[in-house]
Amino acid sequence: MIKHKEIDIVAGNPFANCKLDRHQYAKVLTSIVDTYADGFVLAINNKWGTGKTTFVKMWEQDLKDNKYQTVYFNAWENDFENNPLTALMGELKTLTKEETEPKFKTVLNRAAILSKHIAPVVVKAIADRYINTDGIKEAIEKVTEGVTNIFENEVNDYAEKKKGITEFRTSLSKFIADTNEGKPLIFIVDELDRCRPDYAVAILEQIKHFFSVPNIVFVLSIDKGQLGNAVRGVYGSEQIDAEEYLRRFIDIEYSIPEPDSEKYCDYLYNYFGLNEFFNSDLRSRISQLNYDGMTFLKTAKILFKNTNVSLRQQEKIFAHSRLVLRSFPYNNFVFPNLFLFLIYIKTLNNAFYNKIKFKQLSLKDLQIEFMTTINFISQDDFDYEIIDLEAYLIHYYNNYVFTRSNRSLLFEEDTNTKQNKLLINSLTDKSPDGSRFLTILESRSRGYDNGGDINIEFLFRKIDITQSITF
Incomplete structure (x- = not known):
């Protein structure tokens, strides 16, 4: 399913299928x-x-x-x-019904007067100015014979139309009342x-x-x-x-009040059957993938809550996500927070998406555009997810832009403490040492088992639908 169908509106209970409590x-x-x-x-x-x-x-x-x-x-x-x-x-x-048909015809007759238009007249002076063909000018002159009476006709027509408006309104009101x-x-x-x-x-x-x-x-x-x-x-x-x-x-x-964004995310997640992919039997057997569905949904709630995303745009993002997930084998890493974020910006900020895709940003510029896009406001329960998303974006973009031999170092070991310290500051982790941000970067750097060596080019190929979709 790649499109949100119109809601079935049931006589007697038209809001039965409304998920927005409207x-x-x-x-x-x-x-x-x-x-x-x-x-x-x-x-x-x-x-x-x-x-x-x-x-x-x-x-x-x-x-x-x-x-x-x-x-x-x-x-x-x-x-x-x-x-x-x-x-x-x-x-x-x-x-109209049989008994009201005569009254409607009266309204219709009154409306006919209102819709009457006097054809515009092209006078000889205009013809002389714009038209050089004698035959056409002669024809126009014949049409405009009696032009001295036009003003009188317009006055009469005005009075007729003004009277017609009153009669139309009166007859219309009687028709509606009946x-x-x-x-x-x-x-x-x-x-x-x-x-x-x-x-x-x-x-x-x-x-x-x-x-x-x-x-x-x-x-x-x-x-x-x-x-x-x-x-x-x-x-x-x-x-x-x-x-x-x-x-x-x-x-x-x-103005219809905005719906609860978290409830709507839950609805779209279930409607588009994302759980069927993330929690399929085959994926459930791979421990590293067990929390992908939860991460995807939490990320969606953060992005849609912090930014001005219309319901239709939210539907589009979920529908695109569902379609693209069809191209993932069951045992593939999806990196659901990064995957969703890329679809999100492709939908709402394609210029930013292309800057990432075509490697046009420094790591610092990437962080700045990221912060501008998500309009991050601290929400306590959601802070970790945003920090994780920033770290994933930095790590996998770094993998994408640079080869293994010349990648920018994101952290290094402190010679005094023997503990890793950040070489790039997080814009979302407000702790003094950026510990959460550092922990995620450390975990990503550990290599193949958790997909740390992958770069985000494979996500671009899938999101841009350049690989086969299976159903």
């Missing part, structure tokens, strides 16, 4: 809907990859289970439609921030001007930062205050 947030949102049932726009604002789509689909089913009428509209999948009003009305049509037994319609607009910028802005404008009626609650599932970029793109200026612009359309903003 039912509680759906209850909060439903209570907001109940409190302000007259109609408003709610934005669920979270970064891309945090599971918004899955959440709103589960919440939508929960609303249905509680007798709410809902519409789910994926704006990104529908931005081929130039006029958002057509798409929005098409979604509303799904609510479809849901007094409860508001929940109209969910998902993936708005991934649309063409002009389409996204047009949807916002039409929701505001045409659909702001009682009995409709619009739910915008968005990354507000990305949507703000779309706004600036449409108006062609980085100086546009996108935050202020979006505030015109959004009445209430809600």
Whole structure:
């Protein structure tokens, strides 16, 4: 399994397969809907990859289970439609029943007035300036006959459209009231921030001007930062205050709280079946490999807790790990902390990954980039794992960059104490003598039995999937 499948959303218990304990947030949102049932726009604002789509689909089913009428509209999948009003009305049509069909047709007729466009007129002066072909100019002049009446037509059209907006809203509100037994319609607009910028802005404008009626609650599932970029793109200026612009359309903003990262790691570890590899019968017979699964999981929890890694990125890292592990014979060293770290930076910081791969860093520079990447904050229980990871990275990179005869010495024996002392300082081991860091480097230097002579090139070959995968 190399891809995380969509969660099965079960009618009657839509959050049954949710591993992030998010039912509680759906209850909060439903209570907001109940409190302000007259109609408003709610934005669920979270970064891309945090599971918004899955959440709103589960919440939508929960609303249905509680007798709410809902519409789910994926704006990104529908931005081929130039006029958002057509798409929005098409979604509303799904609510019609035999007894409400006449009222919907009334709404549709009103919408037709709103979607009417006057074709742009190219006047003779513009034709003279840009077009030199006499035949084309003559044709344009015929089209623009009666141009003196255009302004009057535009004024009349404006009045007609303004009246049409009022009539559209009135008929729409009556239609919605008759479809849901007094409860508001929940109209969910998902993936708005991934649309063409002009389409996204047009949807916002039409929701505001045409659909702001009682009995409709619009739910915008968005990354507000990305949507703000779309706004600036449409108006062609980085100086546009996108935050202020979006505030015109959004009445209430809600962000789904971040899930417990350790619980989610446990879930992904089990979902992708990593235990099946690390604790297989054959690997379990090799004592040096017995703790690989535990080390992998602990390292994942540290990396995901210390850094801003979205749920989707975490899934990608676990999925890639599962795929690559297929290329390891059962009796191979994996060095799970280093293995996971390399996949982690390949996913999130490919430039750093390539610097390691192409031997572009000194040991000191490697340590500095390592610390920047993991954003290390002392966590007591996890400190040893981070120190171990730093030591593994330094040792196996040293093996990779240099041959056995010219490798940098990482420690040496003190002539006075006859004890080893570090020649490279750890950035994670805060003890005065770096004892934990030194102990790991000493254990790695002991040679073949624990894989100490290996360099990380073999991990690059596997991670970059240049070796065969078996299933």
